[in-house]
Amino acid sequence: MSNFDEEKAVGQLAELVALECGIGSAEAKLIRTAAVLHDVGKQKIPAEIINKPGKLTKQEFEIIKTHTTLGAEMLKSIQGDLGVMARNICLYHHETYSGNGYWGKLADEVPFYVQLVTISDIFAALICVRPYKDAWPSEDALAYIQKKSGTIFDPKLVEIFLPLVREDSRVRDILSGR
Secondary structure (H helix, E strand, O other): OOOOOHHHHHHHHHHHHHHHOOOOHHHHHHHHHHHOOOOHHHHHOOHHHHOOOOOOOHHHHHHHHOHHHHHHHHOOOOOHHHHHHHHHHHHHOOOOOOOOOOOOOOHHHOOHHHHHHHHHHHHHHHHOOEOOEOOOOHHHHHHHHHHOEOOOEOHHHHHHHHHHHHHOHHHHHHHOOO
């Protein structure tokens, strides 16, 4: 995956999932654009924490969590629907269906488009090499998403996401960096 741009892939996957969920083309494109910015706040996190090869300490994890609020703050000058969407995605992309995310919000407390970005982001993160882990095979990442249906992910969204990733040639293009 040498040509793989993870942020771009998250946006592209989120757009495809949005379309598959029946969201109109214009809004799906907006989701794609906003999703690319989901981790912008990591620019303000010290590199030694972002690139740490081992497990984070509790204090380091608390610092990592601030990338959500830092990102939303960095995007405050973006006006209109894109700005609102980008800030919500920054703030809430680590929330879970069951409310066990960074800020403890349940799925129905965050906009649905954030959930589209969350499932796309987690899938992309799992299949990418990180300083602290090897890349997972796509099927292992999809099995994880299936296993976490109802806890991390909305079960209805999982039902849409899994076949989309397995069967849609556009997803293969995204994952190959095209």
